[in-house]
Amino acid sequence: MPPLSEAATRQRPLDPEAFARYAVRDPREVLQLLNTVVEKRLLLSAFIDHDESFITLAIAATDDGALIIDACPDDARNARAGNAAQLVCTTRLDNVKLQFALQAPARITYDGKPALRAAFPESVLRLQRREYYRLPTPQTDPIVCVITHAAGDGRRHEVRVRILDISGGGLAILIPPRELEFVAGAEFNDCVLRLPDGDPLAVRLKVRNLFEVEKANGVKVQRAGCEFIGLSNQATARIQRYMFKLERDRRMRDER
Incomplete structure (x- = not known):
């Protein structure tokens, strides 16, 4: 495998095993964090199946244990996301980095527009800048x-x-x-x-x-x-x- 550029390296998600001590696992806390992401309309960088590149998404709503995610404007990338085994999503909330994995997102229609639906993540990494x-x-x-x-x-x-x-x-x-x-x-x-x-x-x-x-x-x-x-x-x-x-x-x- 050829060496990565430093710029590409900096954009890769963190290894959840290396930062497991910073994982939020309580379902109530996970829901609270995700609801805050929805309320603030934070953008997500979503990495598809460990790819080096990412697409930008936003969570539209939480719905009965699942996340509804606005589809990517690029049809080809949206199709890849909808067929992915996993999306690793990162964002920043009040200068704290959040990262979570969504398993097997499905393509749906939400409010008459293309969207993705995925079950809540089991955990969310929450790291302040000084920690990583x-x-x-x-x-x-x-x-x-x-x-x-x-x-x-x-x-x-x-x-x-x-x-x-x-x-x-x-x-x-x-x-x-x-x-x-x-x-x-x-x-x-x-x-x-x-x-x-x-x-x-x-x-x-x-x-x-x-x-x-x-x-x-x-x-x-x-x-x-x-x-x-x-x-x-x-x-x-x-x-x-x-x-x-x-x-x-x-x-x-x-x-x-």
Whole structure:
């Protein structure tokens, strides 16, 4: 699979497993959130069956455990949405990101116009910006992650990779040119994140995307976007403290 562009990567939905701790599952809360989306007529970015592209939709109403969604003006895309196994929808409500999956939407007519009907989602991801936004790490004193893996010779090797940015859900790393192969979907279960404060932090990583970036000097490098797998609450709090420190230091520099 060819590397994705960074712009395309940023538009992809979040992995619900990586952000499961932010999922709203109580049916009453889910209904309340969806009713608010309807009342505010918020637009949805709907990704069809894990496609990289999305269509823009809006929920017209909630109806007896189902959502009625205004059809897309593009007939071809509307037909694809109506035949999809799943639509992953994202929107923003009062600066909070919402994401939910709609299973097997059906094409219907609502108020005399084409529409889609789908059962309520079982859960809704609700994330504030501080919980998933990415912060670049310092270039002068970069943090690293040590990945231990089994090489072809049967021995276990440690590979140090530089972290380019970090969030509560994962990190982006600079791919080493030869030491370790990175492919989308690969999992590294024996990793150590070395933050400047405290002991090394054991983490598990899953490669979600790969893309090429060009540095200021014109040199092109590969970077990988990785998600944390099964991150504990304690580890999450530690990473968030580090991110708060990064943000505070950045603001102090800007004020000088």
